[in-house]
Amino acid sequence: MTALADRLRARIAATGPLSIAEFMVECLLDPRDGYYTTRDPLGAAGDFVTAPEISQMFGECLGLALAQAWLDRGAPAPFALAELGPGRGTLMADILRTTARVPGFHAGLRLHLVEVSPALRAVQAKRLGDADPTWHADVTTLPDLPLFLVANEFFDALPVRQFLRAGAGWRERVVGLVEGRLSFGLTDAAPVAALAPRLSDTAEGDMVALCPSAAAITGEIGQRIAAAGGVALIVDYGDWGGTGDTFQAVQAHRKVDPLACPGEADLTAHVDFSALAAAAAPALATRPVPQGVLLERLGITARAQALARGMEAGPGRDAHIAAHRRLTHPDEMGSLFQAIALHSRGTPPPPGFDT
Numbered sequence: 001m002t003a004l005a006d007r008l009r010a011r012i013a014a015t016g017p018l019s020i021a022e023f024m025v026e027c028l029l030d031p032r033d034g035y036y037t038t039r040d041p042l043g044a045a046g047d048f049v050t051a052p053e054i055s056q057m058f059g060e061c062l063g064l065a066l067a068q069a070w071l072d073r074g075a076p077a078p079f080a081l082a083e084l085g086p087g088r089g090t091l092m093a094d095i096l097r098t099t100a101r102v103p104g105f106h107a108g109l110r111l112h113l114v115e116v117s118p119a120l121r122a123v124q125a126k127r128l129g130d131a132d133p134t135w136h137a138d139v140t141t142l143p144d145l146p147l148f149l150v151a152n153e154f155f156d157a158l159p160v161r162q163f164l165r166a167g168a169g170w171r172e173r174v175v176g177l178v179e180g181r182l183s184f185g186l187t188d189a190a191p192v193a194a195l196a197p198r199l200s201d202t203a204e205g206d207m208v209a210l211c212p213s214a215a216a217i218t219g220e221i222g223q224r225i226a227a228a229g230g231v232a233l234i235v236d237y238g239d240w241g242g243t244g245d246t247f248q249a250v251q252a253h254r255k256v257d258p259l260a261c262p263g264e265a266d267l268t269a270h271v272d273f274s275a276l277a278a279a280a281a282p283a284l285a286t287r288p289v290p291q292g293v294l295l296e297r298l299g300i301t302a303r304a305q306a307l308a309r310g311m312e313a314g315p316g317r318d319a320h321i322a323a324h325r326r327l328t329h330p331d332e333m334g335s336l337f338q339a340i341a342l343h344s345r346g347t348p349p350p351p352g353f354d355t
């Protein structure tokens with residue numbers, strides 16, 4: 001057990017159980033022992049691998065989609081090129097390399113990174129320092145410029161509250177203490193105003209999640225895009241609405257008990273894209289498109305073939321072919337991961353998306 005686990009137990013003993021959201025914030029972002037604050041969790045040697053870490057083709061496809069969306073909007077300059085939760089900076093490095101020959105794109109861009117983790121900010125500074133990034137703790141301080149934004153596997157890390165349907169009310173799932181050990185529990189049933197719309201599409205005993213910070217962030221981005229123009233591309237694993245317990249912990253590429261080692265495992269929940277879309281007004285949100293379909297539409301197969309032609313037969317080329325399959329195939333990341341785009345009223349959705 002960790003020092004963070006001791007502090008959590010003391011806090012619960014003193015003031016009562018924590019919501020899942022409060023527990024996630026402590027475990028992920030505690031300044032001393034939080035999962036993201038203290039480490040770089042990405043890559044084969046870490047806890048999980050993301051699409052940009054699997055292949056450069058992911059960032060190349062998204063980079064070209066962003067650049068085309070920028071051209072379609074009259075190539076506004078200056079503009080903010082922004083990323084939420086850039087991890088190791090790999091996706092943004094691939095986007096910058098791919099867009100280097102788009103006339104005016106690099107001259108016009110101002111790079112803005114939203115990142116809470118000091119450890120990952122340091123990795124990003126090394127990788128992206130030439131593009132002179134400005135870091136932000138959240139989206140509220142982004143500049144008032146046309147906004148071209150990407151977020152991959154960012155929203156799944158935001159804290160969710162979970163509720164179990166009980167009659168016309170809801171029991172909230174909490175983390176409490178049983179014989180001194182962290183344990184899941186449920187509050188008594190009560191009405192929850194924000195869940196009123198879910199009374200019509202859920203049944204007794206169904207579990208649903210609310211992610212207040214995700215709605216606040218897409219709301220802020222939607223307002224900025226409606227005011228100054230631009231697009232946002234959001235990729236993550238999730239569903240449209242949906243029910244069930246998707247709160248999970250992952251350590252060294254394996255699912256583990258979320259209560260076992262606070263601060264030492266990644267905690268996530270599936271993203272509810274319907275909630276992101278609803279919060280994006282006055283900007284428009286596209287329908288979700290499966291990652292595999294999006295990447296196909298953006299030309300990943302032609303790109304994969306072109307790259308393969310330059311490779312000798314052997315393990316490197318085999319890994320490249322496997323990466324293409326992993327990103328796009330429905331049995332791998334192709335349909336678990338979905339994407340939506342936000343854009344302003346009266347403008348077309350970015351390439352690869354439809355309304």
Ligand code: SAH
Pocket residue numbers: 036042050051052053084085086087088091114115116117120137138151152153154157158
């Ligand atoms: N987008 C990257 C990394 C995904 S991991 C990739 O695809 O590889 C999640 C990222 O979001 C990390 O950089 C993490 O530090 C950051 N993050 C998590 N919670 C955050 C929050 N509340 N605010 C800002 N950044 C956050």
